[in-house]
Amino acid sequence: RVTKEVDSNSKEAKSFLKQQEKWQSAAPASLPTVSGVKRPSGMSSLLGKIGSKKQKMSTLEKSKLDWENFKEEEGIVEELAIHNRGKDGYIERKAFLERVDHRQFEIERDIRLSSMKP
Numbered sequence: 001r002v003t004k005e006v007d008s009n010s011k012e013a014k015s016f017l018k019q020q021e022k023w024q025s026a027a028p029a030s031l032p033t034v035s036g037v038k039r040p041s042g043m044s045s046l047l048g049k050i051g052s053k054k055q056k057m058s059t060l061e062k063s064k065l066d067w068e069n070f071k072e073e074e075g076i077v078e079e080l081a082i083h084n085r086g087k088d089g090y091i092e093r094k095a096f097l098e099r100v101d102h103r104q105f106e107i108e109r110d111i112r113l114s115s116m117k118p
Contacts, residue, residue, distance in 0.1 A: 002057070002065060 006013045071077045083089065
């Protein structure tokens with residue numbers, strides 16, 4: 001079981017409260033009011049209850065949740081956002097290395113072409 005603390009005014013908290021209200025309002029409606037209503041019984045009902053497993057959290061989802069919690073606990077959310085946007089960010093470094101690689105390829109190509117012409 002995973003718990004997450006959010007601000008009560010956030011979108012996530014509001015959507016969670018709406019879901020809770022839906023579940024509470026749907027619960028009384030799902031109970032049969034007429035005594036003649038047939039309940040699912042027998043082997044199919046039993047197998048349905050046994051076969052309905054709770055969905056497990058994948059390793060990737062758990063890692064993401066752990067990382068989000070760590071960032072919040074350490075208070076580094078804003079610092080990471082600023083760092084990733086700047087010159088030292090991962091995307092900027094990848095783009096720089098791609099440009100350098102392309103420029104190096106063009107230089108080597110020009111040298112090859114010039115050496116082929118007598």
